[in-house]
Amino acid sequence: MPYHLPQDKPVSLRERLYLSEAIRGLRILTSHFVRNFFFTRETNPDILARSRKLSLNATLAYPEEKVPYPPGYRGLHRLVPREDGKPRCVACYMCATACPAQCIYIEAGELDGDPIEKYPTQFIIDELRCVVCGFCVEACPKDAIRMDSGEHSPPTYERSQQVWDIKRLLRGTPVSYQYDPWLRRGASSIPEDKLAEMRANARPFHTVATDEYAQTPGFSVKALAAEARARAEAKK
């Protein structure tokens, strides 16, 4: 229902006198000022969790105090390594195709003695052109590129330093899944004992829903978890 604005009334005499309204406004300001002035600021980076009993200050002293980015935040890219230090990437060019800013450049090379056969000899992301949309992460069929680094691209003095190549991109915790071809079929380039260790560390993914999948559109973590629960229930 449309309704008329409740406060759109003519200016009353009290308001025209100016002083009483000014004092009322000052009361709001003073209450903030006194509380912020006499009580110390809380330093909890989560502004919402700060208690507002004493100080109302919502400031964050930025370089010293930082808000940790929430899980799922689209931060700086990284290429996900396997345990043996090679990238998971198979140079399929999906991320470069999906990228609306066309800022990913890949050169593919051949990998001997490894079932994935193809790997990127060069993988370059121009972070200055990147619009941080996250489409590359969604597009990767190998979970080989992620934006889970929890940081933004650091400021630099030169443009060229914002062009990240594979040496800088390949970092962070390695990831393996049980179905990964080098684990299933073995790879002559990886020593046997290392392979066994990797197999032991590899994660299943089929029914287990974790938050990292939440980066996929159309994928509800909760729904998947519920499905898995229902299957387990049915088995019993």
Add this chain to the structure above:
Amino acid sequence: MAHEGKGTGGLDTTATPGSLGAGQPSHPIGTAPEAAFGEVPEAFSPREMDAPLHAKRMIVNMGPSHPAMHGVTRAVVALEGETIADMKLDIGFLHRGFEKSCENATWTQCFPYTDRLNYISAIMNNTGFALAVEKLCRLDIPDRAKYLRVVGSEIHRICDHLTLVSAMGLELGAMTVFLYGIEARDLLWDRLAELCGARLTSSYCRIGGVSRDAPEGWIEKTTASLDRVNELVGEISGLLTRNRIFLDRTRDTGKVSREDAIDLGFAGPCLRASGEPYDIRKAAPYLVYDRLDFDIPVGEHGDNFDRYLVRMEEIRQSDRILRQCFQQMEPGEIAVKDFHYVLPPKPQVYGTIEGLMAHFKLIMDGIQVPAGEAYSYTEAANGELGFYVVSDGGGRPYKLGLRAPGWPMLAALPYMVKGSLLADLIPTFDSINMIGGEVEQ
């Protein structure tokens, strides 16, 4: 037309009424401003502007980089004393070629472009575009996705209105208001970062749904944030609404009557402030707005104060909508389960050949949208946001058109401020909430 003779461009019926440049030969940007106003060629003689000048006019350039001209807009003002005799707007400094850029990208890749239209309320643009394409695909999305879109949109509506109110306060001298408003907006943006992974450029919607579900505990956190926002809005209202200085500067300035507002093509809060109770969320409900209980605030005078009040009320109404959404939302799918439109879940991509094929097809060819054309209109923070999309059946838009919500208001600005004081230009420019990103595309 109701405003015959008021705007200097009223004679040229093909041009936007009231715009000063209407019917005049264009002059290159950067020529001396005097040339734009003073020496009008003889051929255009029956115009008000050609009337003999009774005082020497002073031409003042406001902008393109002027703190009160949000973003980069150049307003060339011809002053007689302190009264605005003429005004000319020069926009386009933020033109990025939105429509053409989109035509070179797949349907999905358009989302980052739409983010940057109204950069304060990106999810509303995402939603508008997604609805247009879904109209073409005849796609009905799951309920939860609809609710999530509404939730994102309404949070962003609050952000947008908060920005307007605080900037208006700031530019009329009330710095405190700006600090409170931005504190509230930041809280909401933090929640949005948890929801969609970025504070500003959300890229949240996808064709057929949304990209992520709300994380665990997000609804409680957002409700707590909304409570805090309400407190701050209360304080802003306490500082501004009955403040004599604010009242004096906003009352009866930048007035647009109901008839004029309709004639000028206003929509959104500015139209409602003029007294026309038109809100697309009510007039043609999309998503789940027909299941939500909310009211539309309507002003009476159509002046800057009414536009401010309408925004303040709409913040409260959006808050109502959000709380209802949180109650009505049920767990479920967040995107259609049709791999012609939506990327398959990752375990299917990693593990099954069908999933992998659908994934590759979608990324490489884009979504194959049936040939045809569609227009979607949604209620964005500043008015009607329209996307006109034409598809030739391929993976990219054949043509894309945008009706920017802020444009009619901006075009009417010269008409609104003509004859008023120069100081009134500031609140008027603030209250129409011109966002360069969407107006200049």
